Every structure is written in structure tokens, then in C-alpha cells.
Amino acid sequence: MLLADVEGSTRLWEAQPGEMTAALARLNQTVSEVVAACGGVRPLEQGEGDSFVAAFARASDAVGLCAGVAAGAAGADPAAYRGAYR
Numbered sequence: 001m002l003l004a005d006v007e008g009s010t011r012l013w014e015a016q017p018g019e020m021t022a023a024l025a026r027l028n029q030t031v032s033e034v035v036a037a038c039g040g041v042r043p044l045e046q047g048e049g050d051s052f053v054a055a056f057a058r059a060s061d062a063v064g065l066c067a068g069v070a071a072g073a074a075g076a077d078p079a080a081y082r083g084a085y086r
Helices: 009-015 017-037 059-073
Strands: 002-004 052-054
Touching (some): 009 017, 017 052
Antiparallel strands (some): 002 052
16 A cells, blocks of 8 residues: 655645645546556545545555656656666
8 A cells, every 4th residue: 555645735735735736636647547557446535635545456566656656747647667677
């Protein structure tokens, strides 16, 4: 299981609400795509705010999610990390 949260988001929401709305939408889309590509699942209940939860059969697949989300944030293809950490 992996739980992640956007660090410093309260300050960013207060300072740049429009940008954070767009950024969070992109993050959620990327996370959903990479979770699926890495064989994980996201429960419907995601907790509060900008955190997210995902579950995987293997820890290495959770590592693949982290790498894929980082790649997506950098503009690379996040799906390229599917199975990269077996």
C-alpha cells in the first residue's frame, strides 16, 4: 500500500488556487494512469485533500508508481515505468 500527499500544498492552495486546481487534476490523472499501468488499484475513498492511496501486490510495483509519477511530472511518458522495478 502506498499513501502520498502533496507537500506544502496548503500554502500553495492559498497563494495560487487556480494553478493548484489544474496541477491537482493533472496529478490525479497521472496517478490513475500509472497505478493501472503498474497493476495497482485506487480505492474510491482517497482520504482528504490532495493525498492519494494505492494498493499493489508487490512493493516493486509501488516503486514503479513513484517513478512513473515523477516522470509524468517531468513531462516524460509515465507508462514507460510499467514493470520496470520487478
